[in-house]
Amino acid sequence: MSSKVSEKNASAQQTLDILYEMSQLLGTQLNKETLATCVGLIESGVNPDALAAVIQELRLEGAAQANTHAMGQPH
């Protein structure tokens, strides 16, 4: 039983590695954790294009937040 679980884990890890490599190759600038989250989301049925848009949105938001933060910091 436990061996089966570990096997499954290993293969999941392998898949994630492959996907990460792909994402590196494509220059998606996603780290491994985010990628894992995204894969989970897609597996649960989220539209991939929508998810891409969401990430894009969040990135912009994050950058804006970082900017305001950086600006606000000296105050």
Added chain:
Amino acid sequence: MPSSLEALIYTLVPTSQTQETLRRELVSRCQGILSSYGPSNLERDLSQPVESIERRLLSKDPGGVDTLKFTNLVSRLSKQSVISKQTEIVSFLSAMSRTSSSSRPPTSLSRPTTSQSKSRQPSIRTPTLPVPPPLPSAAGKSKAELLKEWRRSKGQTPISEVQLLRDAIYLLQGISGTYIKFSQEENDDRIVFLDDPDHTVSASTKVLIHRLAELGYLYRRVDSFVREREAVNTVGMIEQSLCHYLQSQLNDYYRLIAVLETQLNAATTEDSNESGLSLKRLDVWVNEWRLRMRMMSVCVEGAKEAHGGALVNLIHSYTENGDPFVRTFTHQLLEGVSRPFFTTLHKWLFSGELYDPFSEFFVSVDSSIGPSHHSHPSSLPGGIGDHSDVGFGSGVLGDADDFGSKDAGIKLWESKYQFKETMLPLFVGGASGKKIFSTGRSLNFIRYSCHDSEWVSTREKMNEFHGSLQYSDISGLERSIDSAYRLASDRLFEVFIAKFKLLDHLSALRNYLLLGYGDFADQLMETLGPSLSKSANTLYRHNLTATLESAIRSSNAQRDSPDVLRRLDARMLEYSHGEIGWDVFTLEYKVDAPIDTVLDNLALEGYLKLFRHLWQMKRIEKTLDRGWMRVTSGAKTFIRAPDLEPEWHKIRIQMAEMVHFIRQLEAYCRLEVIECSWAVLIDFLNKREGDLDSIIEAHRTYMERLLKKIFLWNPRTGKEELVLNMVKDAFATILMYREATDNFYNFTLSEAARHDQLADIERGVYTGKVPESTQNASDLTARLHEYGTLFKDKIQMMVQHLQVHPDLDCRFLAIRLSFSDYYKKPDRR
């Protein structure tokens, strides 16, 4: 799902961990985006996103290292079973890469467009690869760049490729574009570039456009051809189907152009490099179509001159091409174009009807011969309307008694339908073509002249199940042709022999006209003999027919079928003054349609000629027979004239020679000519091979053989009737000799009577005044002697001629006549 979304938000927007409001706002915003897209219900193939990624990678990195790596990864991924939605994930990555790349500086990914050449740098660069060293040209500029700069300095701005592309697509449809136009003049298909300093086109681009414009030019020709033919009503069916095929091809072409146009639209809205349409690509894409268009325009050119089957031939000649593309294209084209041909062929081959309103088939009909027939509408598939099919005609039967149209049967058969070699498609082949022609003709003949249409229509229906004839199935076509031919000729034989009793008629002709019935001939000769010796103008036809009937009744001929006897007739030929009955009497045999196709006028004339010759021979034989009877019995038994006895002996010898001659001649005619030829003819008819033509041919050969051998015909010109004339002379001599014998007989009788009276006086009994001998015996014997020598000379000459006769049978006749070398050359004697 919300928790993972939150996790995502935390990682990407770290500040949201502390700010509750921001976090909530972001979550709701993200969910809004997600729900606006809806669930991913696209059933996509993995290869689709993979391909688009590969294309992008390749455009970034021409070396293909990344692409290779990516392909490798994909194949590894597809082996993994943990994730079920690989396609979605890959397309997510693809979307991610697109969004992140667009946010990057443009230099790294997109190729600079020529119009806004901001960067002079060599543009191909990928983030993963190191920057290549600058080109060794001056100031790092390529020659193209230099040229472009020089042009700009001259004030010449090139037309952007997008605009050129739009024009090129117009050109493909044969329409003038904004910058490039077709020449307005008639018969001038050149294209004209709008050359002004504001819109220049480089020379290489011009060449490219020219290549593309060729397609437009060809398209215009094909299209105008199709339109032209559409407008005219009298276009042949084969041409119509050509047009149909061309039109369907053009529809495909329109489809291609529509696709190209959408590509172009995509190119103008998006980045042109992404969509992938450029003049060069356009050129590659339409390459196949260029070949196709060329083929089509060649066909169009050919169609202007050729017609019907010749057009099919023209197209067929391209199937021998070595280029597989041309070959398959021609095959498809032929498949379409030959369809009406095969429809016509089917009708012709299986029902003997010619449906060819535009005279495109390789069989042509002469509708002036025979009445026209409207074919059954049911027998034409789809009810093609009231185009008439012209059959052999049934009106001929009624005309059988009319001598004017006596030859109608054979004329109908021979010239009603004509074979046109030039219209025969090559793929059918000459031998098969002839078979098709003959099959259809036979069926038509069976149907309309023999009134056996029921059989034909049932057969046709049966055949419809066997599938249609097609170009792609040539061997099947040949098989159907062969079987149809066999069936039709079989049926034709059956009809002729069983229904129309051809064999009966032929043997009737042999028995009556060629005197095959000896008893009948004897009987007729006996009853007719006395009246035939009279002058021709004292003969009456009704007397002749009455005699004929009595001859039939008193001989075995009465057992023949009444149908045969009905046709037998006696009549007189045209006679002139001084001719006697023997010269003008003839028997006649009447035939009607459709038998008169075989027994045509020519053949009947031959029979008449033969009859007269054989009848003459028979007459001589009979005359000799009677003479012989007198010579042997009468003169020997009750005529006592001892001083004339040696003369009688000479006469007997002479007569025996004549009898020998006539017997040999008759035996030759009967046994070696008529019966042998008859056996050949019957052999052929029993084989039941070939069509009506071959029956006619066989009968003609039979006839020819009879005529040639019975008349001892010599093929050398100028000498054709030499031997025949000798025979006729010999006949005349025999008759004269016979007359002289009769005279001598009478003289002997009176001499004998005188002898008796003299003897009575010696005995002292007076029985009347003793008559003086009225004639001198030497006068009569001299004439007998003269005719005897004349006959001998004639036969001698005849034998000499026959001995060197080219025909073997005739030479045998010479041997028969001179079996003991009796008629040797005089010098050897």
